[in-house]
Amino acid sequence: MVTKLEKVDVVVVGTGWAGGVVSAELAKAGYKVVALERGKNQTRDDYIGVKDELRYTNRYEMMQNLSSETITSRNNLDEVALPVRTRKEMMAGNDLGGGSVHWAGASYRWKPYDFEIRSKTIERYGKAKIPEGMTIQDWGITYDEMEKYYDRWEKTAGISGEPDPLGPDRSSDYPNPPMKESPPIKLFKEGAKKLGLHPFQVPAGNLSQGYTNPDGEVMNACMYCAFCTQYGCDFGAKSDPLVTVLPTAQKTGNFEARVGSYVRRVLYKNGKATGVLYVNTLTGEEFEQPADVVVLAAFTFTNNRLLLLSGIGKPYDPKTRKGVIGRNYNGQFGITFLGARGYFEDKKFNYYAGAGALGGAVGDYAGDNFDHTNVDFINGGGIEMRQYGKGAIASNHVPSGTPGWGADYKKKSLHYTYRSLVVWYTSANMAWWHNYVDLDPTYKDDYGDPLLRITFKYTDQDRNIAKFGIEKSREILEAMGADIIDEDQVPEEFDHVYDGGHYAGGVIMGTDPSTSAVNNYLQMWDAENIFVVGAANFPQFAGHHPTETVGALAYRAAEGIEKYLKEGGPLVARKEVSTHV
Amino acid sequence: MADNPNDLHEHKGMSRRTFMKNTGLVAGGVVGGGLIGGLLTNQLQQKPEVQTATDNGQIQDARVFFSRGQDFDILAAATERIYPKDDSGPGAIELGVPYFIDKQLSTEWGVNAKEYMKGPFAVYTTNTGNHNITKDQNKQGPNAETQVPAPTPRYQTKMTRSEIFVTGLRELDNVAQKEFGASFVKITGEQQDEVLRMFEDGKVELKGIGSKNFFNMLLQTTLEGAYADPVYGGNKNMMGWKMKEYPGPRASYAAQIEVEEFVKLDQQSLRNYQGH
Numbered sequence: 001m002v003t004k005l006e007k008v009d010v011v012v013v014g015t016g017w018a019g020g021v022v023s024a025e026l027a028k029a030g031y032k033v034v035a036l037e038r039g040k041n042q043t044r045d046d047y048i049g050v051k052d053e054l055r056y057t058n059r060y061e062m063m064q065n066l067s068s069e070t071i072t073s074r075n076n077l078d079e080v081a082l083p084v085r086t087r088k089e090m091m092a093g094n095d096l097g098g099g100s101v102h103w104a105g106a107s108y109r110w111k112p113y114d115f116e117i118r119s120k121t122i123e124r125y126g127k128a129k130i131p132e133g134m135t136i137q138d139w140g141i142t143y144d145e146m147e148k149y150y151d152r153w154e155k156t157a158g159i160s161g162e163p164d165p166l167g168p169d170r171s172s173d174y175p176n177p178p179m180k181e182s183p184p185i186k187l188f189k190e191g192a193k194k195l196g197l198h199p200f201q202v203p204a205g206n207l208s209q210g211y212t213n214p215d216g217e218v219m220n221a222c223m224y225c226a227f228c229t230q231y232g233c234d235f236g237a238k239s240d241p242l243v244t245v246l247p248t249a250q251k252t253g254n255f256e257a258r259v260g261s262y263v264r265r266v267l268y269k270n271g272k273a274t275g276v277l278y279v280n281t282l283t284g285e286e287f288e289q290p291a292d293v294v295v296l297a298a299f300t301f302t303n304n305r306l307l308l309l310s311g312i313g314k315p316y317d318p319k320t321r322k323g324v325i326g327r328n329y330n331g332q333f334g335i336t337f338l339g340a341r342g343y344f345e346d347k348k349f350n351y352y353a354g355a356g357a358l359g360g361a362v363g364d365y366a367g368d369n370f371d372h373t374n375v376d377f378i379n380g381g382g383i384e385m386r387q388y389g390k391g392a393i394a395s396n397h398v399p400s401g402t403p404g405w406g407a408d409y410k411k412k413s414l415h416y417t418y419r420s421l422v423v424w425y426t427s428a429n430m431a432w433w434h435n436y437v438d439l440d441p442t443y444k445d446d447y448g449d450p451l452l453r454i455t456f457k458y459t460d461q462d463r464n465i466a467k468f469g470i471e472k473s474r475e476i477l478e479a480m481g482a483d484i485i486d487e488d489q490v491p492e493e494f495d496h497v498y499d500g501g502h503y504a505g506g507v508i509m510g511t512d513p514s515t516s517a518v519n520n521y522l523q524m525w526d527a528e529n530i531f532v533v534g535a536a537n538f539p540q541f542a543g544h545h546p547t548e549t550v551g552a553l554a555y556r557a558a559e560g561i562e563k564y565l566k567e568g569g570p571l572v573a574r575k576e577v578s579t580h581v
Numbered sequence: 582m583a584d585n586p587n588d589l590h591e592h593k594g595m596s597r598r599t600f601m602k603n604t605g606l607v608a609g610g611v612v613g614g615g616l617i618g619g620l621l622t623n624q625l626q627q628k629p630e631v632q633t634a635t636d637n638g639q640i641q642d643a644r645v646f647f648s649r650g651q652d653f654d655i656l657a658a659a660t661e662r663i664y665p666k667d668d669s670g671p672g673a674i675e676l677g678v679p680y681f682i683d684k685q686l687s688t689e690w691g692v693n694a695k696e697y698m699k700g701p702f703a704v705y706t707t708n709t710g711n712h713n714i715t716k717d718q719n720k721q722g723p724n725a726e727t728q729v730p731a732p733t734p735r736y737q738t739k740m741t742r743s744e745i746f747v748t749g750l751r752e753l754d755n756v757a758q759k760e761f762g763a764s765f766v767k768i769t770g771e772q773q774d775e776v777l778r779m780f781e782d783g784k785v786e787l788k789g790i791g792s793k794n795f796f797n798m799l800l801q802t803t804l805e806g807a808y809a810d811p812v813y814g815g816n817k818n819m820m821g822w823k824m825k826e827y828p829g830p831r832a833s834y835a836a837q838i839e840v841e842e843f844v845k846l847d848q849q850s851l852r853n854y855q856g857h
């Protein structure tokens with residue numbers, strides 16, 4: 001039996017940055033908002049005194065419990081997809097605040113080029129630069145239009161940084177100064193400068209000082225405790241929804257976050273959503289939550305899956321290359337974040353200390369900041385040297401050629417514990433007709449609903465950009481004076497490991513309803529009162545971390561939802577153009 | 582937890598004072614917001630003495646997962662080859678690694694409680710790919726030498742990790758018998774290495790798992806046992822951390838983050854950190 005609850009103005013699925021921002025903005029505007037979160041409640045108290053590497057880093061304490069639901073994965077259309085069974089291979093947020101709590105905090109704006117990639121690539125290099133089958137497209141919004149939302153999110157989150165000298169125009173400075181410059185970061189910056197590059201401090205969601213955001217939320221200064229990525233912050237010093245947007249929403253009296261609420265369907269009638277169906281994960285009771293507006297902010301996998309399960313929007317079919325839901329699946333997988341590890345015989349860094357987003361970066365090889373005429377790929381990526389701070393289990397790297405275990409390994413792994421640094425390239429990932437998501441024909445969750453199936457493979461674009469990044473990373477390590485440099489190998493094929501939280505696409509934004517699922521307010525073309533918010537909106541992935549763009553898009557969506565609640569109807573006129581596929 | 586009293590008891594030479602020494606540094610790093618003040622004060626109200634060591638020696642070193650002593654002995658011997666005692670310090674056995682693994686195998690991790698374990702299961706033998714590549718906190722970062730391209734998602738067996746361990750350890754023994762005519766625990770160290778290498782290279786048929794996967798799991802859990810917080814039964818007396826000069830969990834490293842020279846700190850465990 002399904003219990004029908006009282007109608008609210010807005011029901012939001014998911015409580016990460018996407019759901020949190022939308023909830024806060026609409027609750028502030030006076031609308032009744034209910035957010036549904038499948039996982040448990042969590043507060044800062046849950047993180048005090050539990051800096052435990054085994055539990056959080058190696059056993060994935062904060063990640064989704066996969067016993068009921070995971071994804072299935074394959075490379076090619078004619079293969080049988082298999083479930084990604086372990087949390088080592090599949091990391092997604094699960095509790096109040098979502099993955100936005102256990103993220104590291106590296107916060108980049110994406111570039112004007114990223115938002116108009118198709119037009120700008122053709123403009124500079126001609127049509128032939130985009131290979132057949134690469135389905136990249138403009139977003140239907142420009143950087144200039146996004147700027148105010150970026151600015152707003154940075155202020156909410158209290159980002160600590162200094163502008164990328166080669167970055168896009170900004171209307172104001174970061175709200176907080178950059179984090180401390182540790183000796184490895186200094187070394188990285190000096191090395192980069194020797195090569196004529198333009199280093200800057202990674203803009204961080206770890207706060208460099210105490211800060212009160214525009215909503216009145218107080219955050220504290222980061223302690224460089226190093227138990228950061230894959231952990232919650234016990235100091236309220238990491239920008240996350242628990243210390244920002246969720247309390248802001250709560251304060252209005254218009255907001256309720258319901259945990260243990262697993263959403264199974266968006267209810268849909270006559271072209272509009274009427275609410276959502278969810279189950280209480282502790283009691284098994286089923287509820288219907290009616291609402292005027294349904295917001296899906298449940299991260300890429302669930303956003304896609306709920307639309308497919310609910311039969312909303314036309315599913316993408318790779319054979320005909322038609323349909324939209326599931327189209328242009330993209331993200332940063334194992335082939336991104338490759339680079340090199342340098343070993344320094346005469347140095348010993350205090351690398352037990354660090355923070356999620358502490359690091360140095362270089363933007364010279366990002367986006368279209370360099371000429372691509374003579375390279376066999378488009379787009380680029382940031383280069384980073386991060387000081388996460390290492391736990392004792394994580395810090396056992398040895399130069400290649402050393403045995404992987406035994407006496408020699410022990411000796412060398414102890415010797416090199418604090419003597420190695422990684423430089424990597426956070427390369428972009430372009431969209432292709434053959435990379436998409438749909439529902440799996442075989443594997444199901446506890447409720448009997450099919451799992452989401454991912455079909456994804458690497459292309460020459462991916463391998464070429466990775467090779468380029470590895471070379472650049474090596475050059476910087478050489479300039480830093482590393483004695484031994486081990487380059488990453490470029491993998492031939494995607495290995496079905498989903499561990500960085502940078503998965504995107506499937507519910508992409510655009511100007512054309514035949515190639516996009518949502519308009520530039522993230523309103524669905526096919527259902528005017530459903531808004532889908534998150535990395536699922538990315539038509540392709542830029543060469544920087546995603547979350548700041550997710551946060552900015554959420555502010556954009558909140559503006560659109562408010563407009564919709566006042567005026568109704570589609571916020572952008574349908575403009576059917578037949579484009580490439 | 583009561584792990585540490587016993588641990589400390591073993592090392593009589595160790596100074597208890599050391600646990601307090603660095604709180605000054607921590608306090609030095611405290612700046613900003615009112616909230617944090619209270620928070621840190623709480624965290625810093627650590628009792629200087631960890632506890633009084635009781636006289637129960639290694640009372641926690643007993644098997645709770647492996648029913649056969651023989652399986653456990655094979656495990657112990659194998660971990661010691663992977664992480665041997667040498668002049669830098671104790672090996673796996675002295676660090677309590679076999680007991681660490683034994684305990685881990687009866688946790689939710691050991692029984693795959695939070696993994697997707699619904700069928701159908703694709704049955705692979707050696708071809709499952711390496712589902713236990715070593716990944717560090719820099720996840721996607723350079724560890725190319727351990728990245729084996731896999732044709733499918735990596736973990737595709739119906740077996741739980743604890744079942745894999747029992748099966749794998751017994752197979753170590755079978756291979757030792759076959760190759761050297763004696764049990765794994767009876768052959769020489771070099772011979773044990775040879776057996777382990779056969780597993781590492783995937784040369785042994787291990788149905789449903791792949792011997793390489795078992796080996797990687799053994800390797801990973803051995804390192805975890807050497808370096809995880811002592812509360813889990815390994816890293817005895819924080820000896821693993823001492824060898825590594827790893828200080829353990831602290832409220833703050835703000836005082837060290839900008840320092841050029843390596844700052845060697847005394848070890849603190851989770852128990853210290855939680856203020857017991």
Ligand SMILES: Cc1cc2nc3c(=O)[nH]c(=O)nc-3n(C[C@H](O)[C@H](O)[C@H](O)COP(=O)(O)OP(=O)(O)OC[C@H]3O[C@@H](n4cnc5c(N)ncnc54)[C@H](O)[C@@H]3O)c2cc1C
Nearest residue numbers: 014016017018038093098099100104105106263501545547
């Ligand atoms: C270890 C790690 C480090 C990262 N570091 C960085 C970084 O440094 N920089 C960066 O830019 N990005 C980083 N990311 C990515 C970042 O976490 C995500 O981009 C961001 O959290 C996305 O926010 P979101 O609101 O879309 O999703 P989430 O924050 O994950 O929120 C989605 C919520 O929806 C809930 N949900 C899902 N399905 C359902 C359902 N059916 N019913 C009810 N609720 C549901 C989930 O439980 C979750 O709480 C990292 C990710 C990981 C895993």
Ligand code: SF4
Nearest residue numbers: 222223225228233355
């Ligand atoms: S490193 Fe800083 S932001 Fe990260 S958990 Fe520690 S104190 Fe919080």
